[in-house]
Amino acid sequence: MNVIDPNTSQPKWTRKPQARPDEVLEAALDVFAVNGFAATRMDDIAKAAGLSKAAIYLYFPSKDDVFKALVEQRIGVLQGHFDAAAKDQKRDPIAGLRHVARMWATSFQDLRVAALPRIILAEALRFPDLAEFYHRTVIERTQGALVELIQAGIDAGLFRQVEPLLAARALVSPLVFEILRRQAFPAHNIGQPMEVLVEAVFDLFLNGIAAVPLQPFVGVKP
Amino acid sequence: MNVIDPNTSQPKWTRKPQARPDEVLEAALDVFAVNGFAATRMDDIAKAAGLSKAAIYLYFPSKDDVFKALVEQRIGVLQGHFDAAAKDQKRDPIAGLRHVARMWATSFQDLRVAALPRIILAEALRFPDLAEFYHRTVIERTQGALVELIQAGIDAGLFRQVEPLLAARALVSPLVFEILRRQAFPAHNIGQPMEVLVEAVFDLFLNGIAAVPLQPFVGVKP
Amino acid sequence: MNVIDPNTSQPKWTRKPQARPDEVLEAALDVFAVNGFAATRMDDIAKAAGLSKAAIYLYFPSKDDVFKALVEQRIGVLQGHFDAAAKDQKRDPIAGLRHVARMWATSFQDLRVAALPRIILAEALRFPDLAEFYHRTVIERTQGALVELIQAGIDAGLFRQVEPLLAARALVSPLVFEILRRQAFPAHNIGQPMEVLVEAVFDLFLNGIAAVPLQPFVGVKP
Amino acid sequence: MNVIDPNTSQPKWTRKPQARPDEVLEAALDVFAVNGFAATRMDDIAKAAGLSKAAIYLYFPSKDDVFKALVEQRIGVLQGHFDAAAKDQKRDPIAGLRHVARMWATSFQDLRVAALPRIILAEALRFPDLAEFYHRTVIERTQGALVELIQAGIDAGLFRQVEPLLAARALVSPLVFEILRRQAFPAHNIGQPMEVLVEAVFDLFLNGIAAVPLQPFVGVKP
DNA sequence: GATGAATGAGAGTTCATTCAT
DNA sequence: AATGAATGAACTCTCATTCAT
Numbered sequence: 024m025n026v027i028d029p030n031t032s033q034p035k036w037t038r039k040p041q042a043r044p045d046e047v048l049e050a051a052l053d054v055f056a057v058n059g060f061a062a063t064r065m066d067d068i069a070k071a072a073g074l075s076k077a078a079i080y081l082y083f084p085s086k087d088d089v090f091k092a093l094v095e096q097r098i099g100v101l102q103g104h105f106d107a108a109a110k111d112q113k114r115d116p117i118a119g120l121r122h123v124a125r126m127w128a129t130s131f132q133d134l135r136v137a138a139l140p141r142i143i144l145a146e147a148l149r150f151p152d153l154a155e156f157y158h159r160t161v162i163e164r165t166q167g168a169l170v171e172l173i174q175a176g177i178d179a180g181l182f183r184q185v186e187p188l189l190a191a192r193a194l195v196s197p198l199v200f201e202i203l204r205r206q207a208f209p210a211h212n213i214g215q216p217m218e219v220l221v222e223a224v225f226d227l228f229l230n231g232i233a234a235v236p237l238q239p240f241v242g243v244k245p
Numbered sequence: 246m247n248v249i250d251p252n253t254s255q256p257k258w259t260r261k262p263q264a265r266p267d268e269v270l271e272a273a274l275d276v277f278a279v280n281g282f283a284a285t286r287m288d289d290i291a292k293a294a295g296l297s298k299a300a301i302y303l304y305f306p307s308k309d310d311v312f313k314a315l316v317e318q319r320i321g322v323l324q325g326h327f328d329a330a331a332k333d334q335k336r337d338p339i340a341g342l343r344h345v346a347r348m349w350a351t352s353f354q355d356l357r358v359a360a361l362p363r364i365i366l367a368e369a370l371r372f373p374d375l376a377e378f379y380h381r382t383v384i385e386r387t388q389g390a391l392v393e394l395i396q397a398g399i400d401a402g403l404f405r406q407v408e409p410l411l412a413a414r415a416l417v418s419p420l421v422f423e424i425l426r427r428q429a430f431p432a433h434n435i436g437q438p439m440e441v442l443v444e445a446v447f448d449l450f451l452n453g454i455a456a457v458p459l460q461p462f463v464g465v466k467p
Numbered sequence: 468m469n470v471i472d473p474n475t476s477q478p479k480w481t482r483k484p485q486a487r488p489d490e491v492l493e494a495a496l497d498v499f500a501v502n503g504f505a506a507t508r509m510d511d512i513a514k515a516a517g518l519s520k521a522a523i524y525l526y527f528p529s530k531d532d533v534f535k536a537l538v539e540q541r542i543g544v545l546q547g548h549f550d551a552a553a554k555d556q557k558r559d560p561i562a563g564l565r566h567v568a569r570m571w572a573t574s575f576q577d578l579r580v581a582a583l584p585r586i587i588l589a590e591a592l593r594f595p596d597l598a599e600f601y602h603r604t605v606i607e608r609t610q611g612a613l614v615e616l617i618q619a620g621i622d623a624g625l626f627r628q629v630e631p632l633l634a635a636r637a638l639v640s641p642l643v644f645e646i647l648r649r650q651a652f653p654a655h656n657i658g659q660p661m662e663v664l665v666e667a668v669f670d671l672f673l674n675g676i677a678a679v680p681l682q683p684f685v686g687v688k689p
Numbered sequence: 690m691n692v693i694d695p696n697t698s699q700p701k702w703t704r705k706p707q708a709r710p711d712e713v714l715e716a717a718l719d720v721f722a723v724n725g726f727a728a729t730r731m732d733d734i735a736k737a738a739g740l741s742k743a744a745i746y747l748y749f750p751s752k753d754d755v756f757k758a759l760v761e762q763r764i765g766v767l768q769g770h771f772d773a774a775a776k777d778q779k780r781d782p783i784a785g786l787r788h789v790a791r792m793w794a795t796s797f798q799d800l801r802v803a804a805l806p807r808i809i810l811a812e813a814l815r816f817p818d819l820a821e822f823y824h825r826t827v828i829e830r831t832q833g834a835l836v837e838l839i840q841a842g843i844d845a846g847l848f849r850q851v852e853p854l855l856a857a858r859a860l861v862s863p864l865v866f867e868i869l870r871r872q873a874f875p876a877h878n879i880g881q882p883m884e885v886l887v888e889a890v891f892d893l894f895l896n897g898i899a900a901v902p903l904q905p906f907v908g909v910k911p
Numbered sequence: 912g913a914t915g916a917a918t919g920a921g922a923g924t925t926c927a928t929t930c931a932t
Numbered sequence: 933a934a935t936g937a938a939t940g941a942a943c944t945c946t947c948a949t950t951c952a953t
Contacts, residue, residue, distance in 0.1 A: 589812075
């Protein structure tokens with residue numbers, strides 16, 4: 024009543040400025056990452072964002088929508104990480120695969136990035152469309168890139184005649200699982216950096232699919 | 246599905262008082278598997294068990310305790326399998342590992358059993374003691390058994406000098422991840438049975454750690 | 468079905484044996500005295516009585532009725548204590564009053580007796596008819612007896628022209644209040660026996676109503 | 690009675706946000722006074738305050754806390770009276786005692802205030818800390834003030850060598866007991882105002898402890 | 912007579928959401 | 933834009949009471 028121009032009596036808002044919503048999502052990620060969806064209260068998000076609870080509703084119509092917007096936004100970020108990674112590497116599939124694997128380690132150093140897969144897996148039942156979106160934009164793309172590389176390796180005679188999708192998953196899952204494990208069982212985290220794990224996993228994987236024996240594997244003493 | 250057969254609509258039960266707590270857990274598993282922990286109401290469990298809400302409290306002091314009892318019960322069953330499997334197999338580590346891997350496939354055929362890891366993962370932050378319990382009784386023991394087998398293989402010169410814990414996880418994680426994947430992204434489940442996946446994963450793993458080249462891997466066409 | 472004679476098919480009971488109900492009331496007094504009415508569960512009473520909860524309902528139709536029966540029974544006991552006490556003492560009103568006062572001390576040594584006034588005061592609003600009954604059978608009678616004694620004292624020229632009812636209350640209330648105080652604030656109970664208190668209160672009272680100065684009062688050092 | 694005027698049925702209020710907690714306590718006192726603690730539902734308080742049940746929780750974290758806050762608030766008021774009253778009266782202990790006694794009459798004219806001791810008594814066992822608080826802030830301080838006055842009277846040769854604490858209780862208990870009596874046995878309330886009772890009790894008390902005979906007591910005809 | 916088993920009807924408490932300002 | 937205040941609709945848990953055996 025004091026801010027609105029009395030000439031234009033538009034009681035409902037439609038404009039949503041850009042900075043604020045992102046700040047809210049930023050804050051929401053922090054609390055969702057720690058508490059999960061159900062246990063996070065709108066008050067928590069508001070407090071983390073330095074806003075009042077009601078203010079959140081200026082930008083997002085519901086708690087579900089905050090969550091969805093958050094995941095969609097972060098998926099975008101995640102996707103950016105991997106998007107170009109696998110391109111133009113078919114000349115040297117092994118180097119390409121190694122590059123992708125190492126990128127994992129780097130990306131998931133950021134806990135706010137690492138939280139995303141766990142959140143999605145945990146809440147997939149409640150937000151099947153989100154899970155679907157994640158699958159389509161992140162999983163399938165990453166898998167696709169890996170599959171292409173693996174197929175290229177097979178075609179080049181570097182790899183055995185494995186099923187590429189399966190092999191791709193065999194490479195990715197120990198890495199994803201490790202970041203899930205670290206979040207779910209923080210008490211059992213040895214201080215080992217992800218990079219070391221990645222190298223070991225990749226080496227094991229490479230030996231698994233190599234057409235000919237490779238260099239001897241050097242295990243990691245945790 | 247097994248507690249209340251939707252085909253036969255007989256709302257009244259022949260009571261088996263001694264088995265009541267187990268029936269409640271049975272029902273609880275059904276509901277938790279579909280809704281997760283937080284979204285499951287005591288009324289849901291009660292209804293699934295053919296009881297009143299208050300009756301649940303005759304057997305379990307709280308919702309948390311229902312969940313914990315459920316995990317303990319299911320885990321106890323699984324654990325017996327693995328414990329027995331891992332012992333007495335050190336003579337033939339490869340056969341031992343293969344046996345354990347195959348047992349996974351069998352155990353997690355039951356979708357309600359498969360739901361447990363997902364629920365644990367989703368609720369680990371809210372129930373750290375439950376997660377701790379799960380880690381201690383399931384993860385550590387399974388890992389321990391695998392590590393022993395792998396170490397035996399290394400000692401016998403069958404496997405390369407890999408880090409056993411890491412190798413164990415590299416074997417297990419594709420399998421665990423697959424059951425998570427199937428639940429989180431049901432739309433992307435190809436009908437492939439777990440057994441086939443297990444064989445492929447195990448073969449890839451074996452080639453990865455084998456000291457000498459093995460028989461050529463035959464990939465699975467999904 | 469196994470105990471009841473199949474010839475006489477009387478599904479409802481009317482007979483209530485004598486011993487059991489009293490045992491129940493005995494137990495009920497214990498728990499009501501400690502927890503008050505609302506906080507006492509039927510289970511508590513049952514456990515204290517060594518019976519099942521359902522068995523209580525064989526003897527009393529409701530929790531309220533247990534309470535009422537208990538109070539009525541104990542009022543009878545209490546009443547018996549004081550009933551004849553004040554009779555035939557009009558020859559020597561001072562001795563009569565002293566006798567009554569000392570009886571208080573003796574009676575309320577028993578905590579199960581002492582609990583009654585507190586219970587009744589505490590629950591008077593919920594059980595107005597019980598309170599009424601207590602007033603009629605205990606308070607009025609006791610007061611009546613005291614009033615008669617005091618009136619006799621006045622008539623004999625021993626006491627001043629006080630209002631007898633008021634004086635009676637002035638004598639009784641410090642005593643009753645003390646037993647309430649001891650129950651409500653057990654942490655502040657100095658070990659002083661009731662008898663000592665009674666003597667002091669009585670002495671103070673006597674000096675208060677005496678027509679002529681009496682012997683010097685000897686205070687009690689607690 | 691004072692919060693929701695039954696005569697003017699205006700369901701909506703002019704909101705005074707700052708005063709809300711006090712309004713809630715005001716309403717709570719009304720309801721607690723009638724129903725006691727256990728039998729009062731949060732809904733009752735809310736309705737009496739013209740609020741929703743959930744709104745109460747904006748100001749008080751639990752029902753217990755509403756009760757405690759209520760007692761503290763009311764006691765604070767009372768206590769101020771007594772504290773001031775007892776000071777600066779040692780020159781004339783008799784006038785001081787009379788003043789304190791008369792303040793009782795005034796304070797407990799308000800039936801809602803009079804309800805507090807009864808509630809405390811009834812709930813003392815369930816809320817030992819509340820009882821403790823009440824004892825410390827009300828009973829001990831009132832007693833302390835009286836004890837000092839009585840001791841001053843003894844020192845001045847006005848009173849006999851009575852035990853001051855005991856004498857203080859002998860003065861107070863008929864008054865406290867009377868307000869309990871009036872609530873527990875409303876059917877037996879003669880219309881006599883508290884002031885008259887106070888004068889009579891005080892006169893009796895004074896004669897009881899006086900070192901020399903005082904003016905003849907004039908009893909009250911109820 | 913007695914009980915184990917069960918329940919309906921609440922109770923206190925929480926929280927996403929709304930609205931007047 | 934933003935918020936303090938408020939609430940309705942749950943939810944977990946409790947307990948007096950019932951009933952088949």
